[in-house]
Amino acid sequence: MKKLPYDWLEEIINLAAEWVVVVDREGIVLFINEAYCDYLGTTQEAALGQNVRDVIENTRMHIVAKTAHAEIASIHTIKGSEMIANRHPLYIGGELVGAVGAVMFRNAADWMAYSNKVQPLIEELDYYKKRFANELKSKYSFHDLAGETEVFLQAKQLAERVSSSQSAVLLTGQSGTGKELFAHAIHGASSRCAFPFVRVNSASIPEQLLESELFGYEEGAFTGAKKGGSKGKFELAHRGTIFLDEIGDMPLAMQSKLLRVLQEKEIERVGGQETKPIDVRIIAATHRDLEAMVKEGTFREDLYYRLNVMKIDVPSLAERKKDLPLLAAVLLKKLARAFDRPQLTLSLEAKNRLLLHSWPGNIRELENILERAVNVMDGTVIRMNHLPLYLQDDPAMEQRSSTEETAIIPLKHAVQQAEKQAFKAALNRSPNKTEAARLLGIGKTKLYDKCREYGL
Ligand SMILES: Nc1ncnc2c1ncn2[C@@H]1O[C@H](COP(=O)(O)OP(=O)(O)O)[C@@H](O)[C@H]1O
Ligand SMILES: [Mg+2]
Structure with a gap:
């Protein structure tokens, strides 16, 4: 097989890495390319065979040639310019014979040009890495x-x-x-x-x-x-x-x-x-x-x-209705944070209404109802009129149709709810208030009072 001629090698080094120096174990320059010499203000003839410390200021090539510890991307100041140098120990046939140095970026501007190209890529990579890690992490304990x-x-x-x-x-x-x-x-x-x-x-x-x-x-x-x-x-x-x-x-x-x-x-x-x-x-x-x-x-x-x-x-919400107030509080805290709202609470009336619901959609349904309420209300208390329509009317109907156990709520509220239902039903049957009062077996004044109380 044909071998790479020696003079090609030098030209290849010039093209590949612009500034290169090779020293032996004593730090004597065995090779330095022309471009490097130009910058140093010397010539290859003058530099070869010299101690590298007399050729390149602040050099550490002689140290790497002794310690065999590579120095990667170290900052090297030559003639007032910061360069980035890589220094590798040179092994031939398994034996340490010296060191090779290459200057990657000859000045800050070179480095900037490079870094401007690479930096956005690194940031982008970082972004995807983080996103990936977040998506693959479990989010709840x-x-x-x-x-x-x-x-x-x-x-x-x-x-x-x-x-x-x-x-x-x-x-x-x-x-x-x-x-x-x-x-x-x-x-x-x-x-x-x-x-x-x-x-x-x-x-x-x-x-x-x-x-x-x-x-x-x-x-x-x-x-x-x-x-x-x-x-x-x-x-x-x-x-x-x-x-x-x-x-x-x-x-x-x-x-x-x-x-x-x-x-x-x-x-x-x-x-x-x-x-x-x-x-x-x-x-x-x-x-x-x-x-x-x-x-x-x-x-x-x-x-x-x-x-x-x-x-x-995992039990349904209907099976664990007693947890509803606690779940609502936890979910409201989460919503308050997400919507940047102050402390949010449920009014007693709204809470009692929620306790009467049968919850086919379970906690997700509760979450949706609360989120909807937070969107339509101004203050910090969720009231009846902030609940979706299907929860605003006729809890008795739902209660009757649902097969689960009847929720226990304070008697006063149960009575109020039953009363309100009865008034609504009577008024539906007969918009005439005198007739409605007769259907309910009460006086007209009482009917008017109750209508005001329940906002009918
Ligand atoms: N024990 C719980 N405490 C607080 N929030 C809950 C609880 N269980 C469920 N959630 C909320 O209810 C919603 C539905 O839960 P999810 O795990 O998606 O239900 P499933 O997978 O059974 O359909 C989620 O948004 C979740 O935040
Ligand atoms: Mg699911």
Whole structure:
């Protein structure tokens, strides 16, 4: 094979790194290029064979040639200009023979030009790194799970207990009960907490994308596949936790693939050849009745048993209505912070009305109602007229139609509510006040008084 001629080498050095110097172990200059000599105000003839300290001011080449400790990006002042120098020990055949120095930026302006290009890239990278880290961190801890009722505390204690294990967890419960918060908290209290928490919502990802979303894909796996391929959620969650939300909405074909991954503990990217070992803990959640789905054949039985190692049933708000005032207070505190409002509270009337509601949407519904109220009100107290219309009229109707136990509220308010309902009903039947009073079996004056009291 033809060898690179020596004179080429010198030209290459001139092109690649503009200023270069080589010394032996005693610090004698063995090589220095022309451009460097020009700046120093000397010539190659004059510099070669000299002690480097007599050629370059403030040099440290002779030190690096002795200590063999590289000095990277050190500031080197020559003739009043700050340069950035890299100094490397030079080994030939495993033996220290001297040192090589290169000046990267000959002055502040050079450095600025470079840094102006690189700095924004570094900042951008930093931004994405932080965002990535934030998104993959679990956002809630057990401390954030408000509630004091027995059913809730039981679920919370069970969740705390399973955090330290590596077993799969299945969170069941209606929508809006806080299953996602539980998943965050379990991860945050586990030994995996320093690693990612990655959520996948099977219900929101189109079936044909779910596989590549979960397991990633190789370059060219399909049209539109990114160059270099892409990591799937399982890979992103490596050593951490993957939260399979709405697992009951996962199509059967994907259920089989998921089961295989859980059994083999390795994944294969879409369009890929090799398998990759993965170490993730599974937390799954659903508002569906998986057992019923297994019976009707829409959920794989083997996958169900695989996920159902530890089952935690997150109670609905209707089952823990006593927690409503506490939850409302916690949520209002959060809203006050988010909207930059002073202390927000519920009026007694509004609170009693909320206690009568059946809460099909659970805590999420409560959160929405409170947020809406904060948007429509001026002061700091949430009153009846700040509640959505469906809560403003006819609690009795709702109460009658709902199957849950009747909420206990102070008798005075119960009587007032019943009274107001009766007045409304009578006035609806007959807008004529004399007739309405007759229907209610009271005098007209009393009717007028009550109408004023209840704002009818
Ligand atoms: N115990 C709780 N304390 C405070 N807020 C809660 C609690 N549980 C749920 N929330 C709030 O209720 C909303 C719905 O919770 P989420 O975990 O998304 O429910 P799910 O996943 O069961 O549908 C979230 O915005 C969350 O902040
Ligand atoms: Mg959810």
